[in-house]
């Protein structure tokens with residue numbers, strides 16, 4: 589685990605297969621530890637995690653805060669509406685204020701792509717030691733969600749030893765609003781790195797042709813791809829064509845708040861063509877799990893009965909797995925190395 593070299597976690601495009609293995613292995617260890625009630629791991633005692641969320645969040649923020657507490661870190665959170673941002677303070681100055689209070693990790697969510705990256709660069713430029721963890725920036729990236737999805741899938745295929753190899757050669761269908769989804773983008777980097785075959789499915793307005801080449805080159809600012817060989821990406825316009833042979837199906841929320849033009853005829857039409865139900869899922873030809881990052885538009889992306897069917901739906905499992913994944917990320921960023929894990 590000593591090969592961990594990331595000072596920040598901003599985008600999964602920068603992760604090697606060994607990085608994915610490190611995070612999943614650590615998450616698996618954290619998941620197995622009895623941390624209920626008052627029992628906490630002392631690993632991050634004396635460290636401070638500050639969450640700076642400039643965009644609403646239900647699960648990500650509380651999951652990070654719980655993860656930090658389970659490692660005995662101190663937790664501080666920032667709310668834009670009641671802060672000096674409304675008095676005109678710049679985002680960088682706000683961040684610097686928290687760093688001056690001793691923050692070791694800043695967990696940042698912003699509606700604009702690139703904000704966590706430029707914060708990390710500016711803070712590093714002024715000699716600060718703080719780590720920045722991207723909790724979702726615009727349409728760009730949501731690394732902790734990509735990792736918890738990967739962990740959930742790997743655990744589904746190999747519960748005892750989930751790792752990148754658990755995904756190799758598996759066919760994962762991602763269906764829905766790929767265009768507006770930072771979750772899909774992070775999943776594309778993670779799944780292809782592990783050698784999965786990804787089938788993206790959706791209407792042209794929500795899934796442009798360009799996504800077939802999404803991982804063909806590293807993103808701007810990144811020298812080279814740390815992964816030697818990635819799994820393929822294929823596009824499909826119909827679930828009837830995409831589902832046969834799938835090993836898992838990931839559904840995405842229709843991100844209406846991010847749609848600036850009329851991209852859908854109606855939610856009902858969308859559900860009929862791209863919504864998932866038990867009947868549709870039978871097209872896979874075998875029992876396969878269904879994932880969704882939440883929040884779910886019940887009856888649009890997923891039929892309510894499917895969402896509630898714990899034999900098939902891994903949605904709650906994703907939420908549960910988010911905690912050990914975020915514990916692993918916080919641990920790696922705050923200490924930079926492998927832990928000695930004993931409960932307090």
Ligand code: NCD
Pocket residue numbers: 647648724730733770771840841843881882883
């Ligand atoms: C996602 C997000 O905010 O990007 N939600 C999440 O973090 N669980 C997906 C979404 O908003 O649809």
